[in-house]
Amino acid sequence: MTGKNKQDKQGQIEDGIWLHCSNSAVRRASRQLGQLYEDAMGDTGLKGTQFSLMSQIAGSDEPTLKNLADAMVMDLSALGHTLKPLIRDGLVELVPDAQDRRAKRVRLTDTGAATQLDLTTRWQVAQDRFDKAFGKDKSEELRRTLAFISSGEFAKAFNGNEDA
Amino acid sequence: MTGKNKQDKQGQIEDGIWLHCSNSAVRRASRQLGQLYEDAMGDTGLKGTQFSLMSQIAGSDEPTLKNLADAMVMDLSALGHTLKPLIRDGLVELVPDAQDRRAKRVRLTDTGAATQLDLTTRWQVAQDRFDKAFGKDKSEELRRTLAFISSGEFAKAFNGNEDA
DNA sequence: GGAATTTGCTGGTATATGCCACTATATATG
DNA sequence: CATATATAGTGGCATATACCAGCAAATTCC
Numbered sequence: 001m002t003g004k005n006k007q008d009k010q011g012q013i014e015d016g017i018w019l020h021c022s023n024s025a026v027r028r029a030s031r032q033l034g035q036l037y038e039d040a041m042g043d044t045g046l047k048g049t050q051f052s053l054m055s056q057i058a059g060s061d062e063p064t065l066k067n068l069a070d071a072m073v074m075d076l077s078a079l080g081h082t083l084k085p086l087i088r089d090g091l092v093e094l095v096p097d098a099q100d101r102r103a104k105r106v107r108l109t110d111t112g113a114a115t116q117l118d119l120t121t122r123w124q125v126a127q128d129r130f131d132k133a134f135g136k137d138k139s140e141e142l143r144r145t146l147a148f149i150s151s152g153e154f155a156k157a158f159n160g161n162e163d164a
Numbered sequence: 165m166t167g168k169n170k171q172d173k174q175g176q177i178e179d180g181i182w183l184h185c186s187n188s189a190v191r192r193a194s195r196q197l198g199q200l201y202e203d204a205m206g207d208t209g210l211k212g213t214q215f216s217l218m219s220q221i222a223g224s225d226e227p228t229l230k231n232l233a234d235a236m237v238m239d240l241s242a243l244g245h246t247l248k249p250l251i252r253d254g255l256v257e258l259v260p261d262a263q264d265r266r267a268k269r270v271r272l273t274d275t276g277a278a279t280q281l282d283l284t285t286r287w288q289v290a291q292d293r294f295d296k297a298f299g300k301d302k303s304e305e306l307r308r309t310l311a312f313i314s315s316g317e318f319a320k321a322f323n324g325n326e327d328a
Numbered sequence: 329g330g331a332a333t334t335t336g337c338t339g340g341t342a343t344a345t346g347c348c349a350c351t352a353t354a355t356a357t358g
Numbered sequence: 359c360a361t362a363t364a365t366a367g368t369g370g371c372a373t374a375t376a377c378c379a380g381c382a383a384a385t386t387c388c
Contacts, residue, residue: 016235017219018314019307021287022294023201024216026194029310030187031345032237036322037187038346047346049374052188055181066336071180073196078375080338085373102336102383123185130186133321134313142309143183146193149298150182157297158200195375202376211376213344230366242345244368249343266353266366 026146033130040126044119050086051123054108054116057092062105064097073150091115190310197294204290208283214250215287218272218280221256226269228261237314255279 018025037048056071057063063071069079083106086092091112097103108116131139148154182189201212220235221227227235233243247270250256255276261267272280295303312318 015223016311017216017223018311021216021219021291022298022303022307023194023197023212023290024219025307025310025314026190026197027213027216027344028237029313030190030194032314032319033187033190034346036319039323047373048187049191052181052185052191055185055188059179059181064336073192074374075376076337077339077377081376082374097336100336100384104337126187127185129322129324133318134186139186143186143189145306146189147182149193150189150196154297155196155200158293159203160293191374198376211343228366238344239346240367241347241369245346246344261366264354264366268367 036130037123037126040129041119041122044115044122046115046119049082051116051119053082054086054091054112055120055123057106057108058113058116062095062107064103064105065094066103068106086112200294201287201290204293205283205286208279208286210279210283213246215280215283217246218250218255218276219284219287221270221272222277222280226259226271228267228269229258230267232270250276 016024018028034048041048041051053068053072056068060068060071065079065083066076068074069076072079074082083092083094087094090109092106093109093112094104094106097105134142180188182192198212205212205215217232217236220232224232224235229243229247230240232238233240236243238246247256247258251258254273256270257273257276258268258270261269298306
């Protein structure tokens with residue numbers, strides 16, 4: 001029962017779970033893009049994820065942790081943990097909300113904002129490479145597709161639309 | 165400069181880095197699908213990633229760690245770490261290669277093979293839901309697209325095709 | 329207004345994943 | 359053959375990400 005995968009002359013495996021499982025396919029692609037973008041961003045010491053997070057913060061109006069977690073489709077506690085290094089390094093700060101004393105709002109420090117701008121320049125290089133390699137129109141369409149898959153609407157459809 | 169995101173009536177953020185950055189978009193979708201598939205797989209105590217890995221092992225001919233890492237587009241040491249819980253729980257085992265004493269081959273134990281079959285049944289439910297929610301044809305096309313993005317060919321194109 | 333419920337966050341624990349340094353083996357080179 | 363280099367894995371460390379239990383503040387319900 002073993003040994004079902006065809007391999008080409010270079011020994012590359014040509015079939016795999018990623019051709020049958022959308023979850024595996026997306027995770028595999030995220031590992032690849034993680035590598036490619038990280039390489040292109042280079043020496044700043046910051047990760048692609050940290051850039052994503054800081055950019056989302058920069059583009060939002062001092063979101064609460066919950067707001068940000070929802071937007072990133074991320075578990076709230078995972079977000080908290082992921083922000084810790086950024087807070088420790090003085091790039092991000094949490095300020096208590098004036099109205100709701102449970103909530104904390106996230107914002108970039110001055111250093112954080114400057115760093116985010118710098119990262120954006122470097123990131124644009126990577127994104128341009130992606131667009132060139134993949135096709136600019138297809139690239140945008142892919143991002144829209146992935147945003148749909150990431151939406152609550154899609155989650156509802158996936159789970160059978162119990163309410164509708 | 166703060167406060168650029170439009171929000172709809174439910175306070176949902178409508179713009180975000182994921183509409184501009186393919187890397188962020190893919191990672192965000194992988195978090196969403198991670199959730200959806202995990203929910204559908206349920207109580208087995210195993211993660212989607214572990215299912216992917218075990219399925220890839222099941223469909224290969226006792227790959228070496230390197231083979232498997234390449235196929236999964238995963239760092240070799242990351243693969244080693246990820247396999248540890250599966251080895252600890254007796255689902256996977258590593259056997260030294262007869263020819264190359266550096267290499268170790270990965271295979272499922274009997275328990276592992278049985279578990280993988282069981283997981284496949286559960287996984288199919290999730291994949292069917294995905295296909296239904298997203299469209300079966302589009303689903304397959306998406307997986308092929310993501311496989312292309314995950315390929316060495318794409319990495320080369322991304323990095324400017326220095327050799328060609 | 330006080331109890332019950334919901335909501336926002338934190339801390340602990342576990343897996344996922346990558347980089348680097350190191351070891352051992354294999355291969356190439358003079 | 360001896361050395362130089364390349365390859366396969368391991369272990370340590372750091373971040374990414376999720377679940378759960380717990381806490382405190384807000385909201386709902388009687």
